[in-house]
Amino acid sequence: EKQGFRHYMLKEIHEQPRAIRETMLGAGVGADDVRFDGLSLDVSACARIVMLACGTSFHAALIGRSLIEGLARIPVEVDIASEFRYRDPIVRTTDLALAISQSGETADTIAALKEAKQRGAQTLAICNVLGASLSRVADQVLYTHAGPEISVASTKAFTTQLTMMVLLAIHLGRRTGHLTAERAKALVDGLQDLPAHIDNLLAASAAIRIVARRHQGARDCLFLGRGLCYPVALEGALKLKEISYIHAEGHASGEMKHGPIALVDGNMPVVVLAQRGPGYGKVLSNLEEVRARGGKIIAVATLGDHTIGDLADDLILVPDVAGELQPILASIPLQLLAYHFADLKGTDVDQPRNLAKSVTVE
Numbered sequence: 001e002k003q004g005f006r007h008y009m010l011k012e013i014h015e016q017p018r019a020i021r022e023t024m025l026g027a028g029v030g031a032d033d034v035r036f037d038g039l040s041l042d043v044s045a046c047a048r049i050v051m052l053a054c055g056t057s058f059h060a061a062l063i064g065r066s067l068i069e070g071l072a073r074i075p076v077e078v079d080i081a082s083e084f085r086y087r088d089p090i091v092r093t094t095d096l097a098l099a100i101s102q103s104g105e106t107a108d109t110i111a112a113l114k115e116a117k118q119r120g121a122q123t124l125a126i127c128n129v130l131g132a133s134l135s136r137v138a139d140q141v142l143y144t145h146a147g148p149e150i151s152v153a154s155t156k157a158f159t160t161q162l163t164m165m166v167l168l169a170i171h172l173g174r175r176t177g178h179l180t181a182e183r184a185k186a187l188v189d190g191l192q193d194l195p196a197h198i199d200n201l202l203a204a205s206a207a208i209r210i211v212a213r214r215h216q217g218a219r220d221c222l223f224l225g226r227g228l229c230y231p232v233a234l235e236g237a238l239k240l241k242e243i244s245y246i247h248a249e250g251h252a253s254g255e256m257k258h259g260p261i262a263l264v265d266g267n268m269p270v271v272v273l274a275q276r277g278p279g280y281g282k283v284l285s286n287l288e289e290v291r292a293r294g295g296k297i298i299a300v301a302t303l304g305d306h307t308i309g310d311l312a313d314d315l316i317l318v319p320d321v322a323g324e325l326q327p328i329l330a331s332i333p334l335q336l337l338a339y340h341f342a343d344l345k346g347t348d349v350d351q352p353r354n355l356a357k358s359v360t361v362e
Ligand code: F6R
Pocket: 054, 055, 056, 057, 058, 100, 101, 102, 103, 104, 105, 106, 109, 152, 153, 154, 155, 238, 239, 242, 357, 358, 359
């Protein structure tokens, strides 16, 4: 049941601290390593990882790519499952095909993993439902422990997939030797702190509702991010469009001037992921460009950032954490923003029109 929440989606957003904690418990997290008891991957024989997924799970895969390449230095490709299966993909026996699916029942993801397996790849699935069809196709399975997700719009499944991506990157990085024990320990410690940070972010729900109310009449919305937060922008846009029916696009910040900036005017909220990190200076100049064209800026920035306030119309602050963990925290306010936009508009939040929870036909 909804346990006092107006919608399953809101309940599931609030379950994220527990869901992340349980996903970590299931993985066997040590002080400076992640064991994944029962998993046997020959990491030295793995020349490349090919990730396959759809929708929100595809966004988790995009973040996983940067994490695994960054921490383990294994080349990673990511493909939309429905594209991969029909494009005569190059797959080698030294590849690990990794399918990511909340339900484990998505027809295209299952077919894509079968295709990779037939072509000789080792296969691994990350899935949230015990014994799902996908788990019967894959050689091995890792489970996110988000618990049942009822709302069509995925929330806790996504952040547990992101948690799993960090855990897997640590596991692989320790085995390829690229990740030092010290750095792994810092990441593990950072992961342990996430549930408390998320509780604090959830407490800002009422403030985010006010932001949504201020932009209630908007028909279009842009989401911008760079690096690890580029896929977070894609996910923020997907969440908003699917439940509020507001037209939303996510873009890599650097692509703004190559087209999307033509859309910006005084009626266009632009959500910018502007946490501190390597791309921060560039994000600030993107903000100025949007502002110069009259766009309304909703910035997600790092707690303690005193420069960004002057550039943004609305400011949502998230705790300062390691770059690898920023996508998880940045996702929380975007989920709440989408939720409040939709709830204020009065749409059927848990059952948006034209959508099904699992897409078992192609
Ligand atoms: C969006 C959403 C969908 C799913 C997609 C894949 O909120 O839920 O985009 O992510 O249909 O589903 P799974 O992960 O079950 O394969």
